[in-house]
Amino acid sequence: MNMFIHDNLQTIGARIRTAERHYGRVPGSVQLVAVSKRHSAAAIRAAYAAGQRAFGENYAQEMLAKAMELNDCAIEWHFIGPLQSNKAKVVAQTARWVHTVASLKVAELLSRHKPPASPELNICLQVNISGEASKSGLALAELPDLASQVAQLPGLRLRGLMAIPAPEPDFNKQRAVFAELRQALEALQAWGLALDTLSMGMSDDMEAAIAEGATLVRIGTAIFGTRK
Numbered sequence: 001m002n003m004f005i006h007d008n009l010q011t012i013g014a015r016i017r018t019a020e021r022h023y024g025r026v027p028g029s030v031q032l033v034a035v036s037k038r039h040s041a042a043a044i045r046a047a048y049a050a051g052q053r054a055f056g057e058n059y060a061q062e063m064l065a066k067a068m069e070l071n072d073c074a075i076e077w078h079f080i081g082p083l084q085s086n087k088a089k090v091v092a093q094t095a096r097w098v099h100t101v102a103s104l105k106v107a108e109l110l111s112r113h114k115p116p117a118s119p120e121l122n123i124c125l126q127v128n129i130s131g132e133a134s135k136s137g138l139a140l141a142e143l144p145d146l147a148s149q150v151a152q153l154p155g156l157r158l159r160g161l162m163a164i165p166a167p168e169p170d171f172n173k174q175r176a177v178f179a180e181l182r183q184a185l186e187a188l189q190a191w192g193l194a195l196d197t198l199s200m201g202m203s204d205d206m207e208a209a210i211a212e213g214a215t216l217v218r219i220g221t222a223i224f225g226t227r228k
């Protein structure tokens with residue numbers, strides 16, 4: 001067994017449990033998505049042997065290649081990268097979760113290509129909240145329309161929202177940004193959508209995200225080391 005990956009998973013797991021306790025979250029309500037982009041199938045296998053099941057990938061072809069190589073493992077693949085229309089088919093056939101839906105067009109393609117025999121594809125809408133460095137994600141103002149449309153597409157289950165805030169060292173400022181995403185989720189819930197997921201928090205802002213209600217945190221480097 002790869003002890004480096006095993007120990008890192010233990011450390012991250014302990015950090016999550018500590019933050020859950022500290023911020024009054026239900027124990028076990030925050031799940032770890034191990035972000036394995038640009039790490040080998042062998043590294044994923046080591047994390048799997050240590051008990052990790054949810055893995056995040058950013059590139060459709062890379063996710064597919066790893067899913068094929070690791071098809072003896074009961075891995076739950078999370079697609080967390082920018083999603084182009086021409087990759088929607090591969091993603092719909094491989095992933096159990098897609099965190100980065102930001103247009104009706106992509107959602108419709110995922111709906112169309114989701115294999116009939118597999119369970120509903122879990123969807124998060126990626127929101128461009130304040131200070132976001134990347135250009136991806138939809139504006140908060142566009143959220144109600146897209147959410148209501150995506151919630152009706154067959155084969156998809158709209159679960160919640162995702163964001164990648166710009167790096168911010170100050171804890172309270174991190175929290176303020178995550179609070180915006182939480183409030184957006186609460187507004188959609190109040191509006192009648194049955195949503196339960198906030199995909200937010202990475203290595204350097206995980207505690208702030210958990211304080212504001214994250215249910216999925218996405219951690220790569222702190223588990224697998226630096227990427228090649």
Ligand SMILES: *Cc1c(COP(=O)(O)O)cnc(C)c1O
Pocket residue numbers: 035037058080081164202203218219220221222
């Ligand atoms: C790469 C990536 C992560 C993990 O980043 P690390 O710095 O390796 O922990 C999380 N979320 C998304 C969307 C990513 O692309």
